[in-house]
Amino acid sequence: MSVGQVRMRVPEKAKAGEVVTVRVLVTHPMQTMQYRDGKPVERNYVYINRVEATYNGKKVFEAETTQSVSENPLFVFPVKVDAPGIVQITFHDTEGKTFSGQAEIKF
Numbered sequence: 001m002s003v004g005q006v007r008m009r010v011p012e013k014a015k016a017g018e019v020v021t022v023r024v025l026v027t028h029p030m031q032t033m034q035y036r037d038g039k040p041v042e043r044n045y046v047y048i049n050r051v052e053a054t055y056n057g058k059k060v061f062e063a064e065t066t067q068s069v070s071e072n073p074l075f076v077f078p079v080k081v082d083a084p085g086i087v088q089i090t091f092h093d094t095e096g097k098t099f100s101g102q103a104e105i106k107f
Helices: none
Strands: 006-009 019-026 033-036 039-043 048-055 058-064 074-080 085-093 098-105
Touching (some): 006 085, 048 074, 058 074
Antiparallel strands (some): 006 019, 033 039, 048 058, 048 085, 085 098
C-alpha cells in the first residue's frame, strides 16, 4: 500500500434506522524523526492530526489526534443510516496533506 491509501469497510446492506459500523484504515508512516543516510538528524512530527467523515454530506465523525497515533491507523465509528448513500472520510496530516476515501451504504 502506498502512503495515503484509504481502505474502508462497511456492511454490504443496511436497513433504514440501523446503526452500522464503519472501519477505515489509512496508510501513513507517522514519522517522528527525519532521516538522512539512514541516520536520524532532527525531529519531524508528521502524523495524521485530524479526521472528518460525512454521510450523505452530513458530518458523522470528527477526531483530532496527537503524535501518539500508530502507524497506519485504524478508525472505527458508528453511523446511523436513514437512506442509501456515501460515507466520505478525509484525513489531514501535519504537513497539510489530505487523504480521502469513500464507501457506499446500500439498502
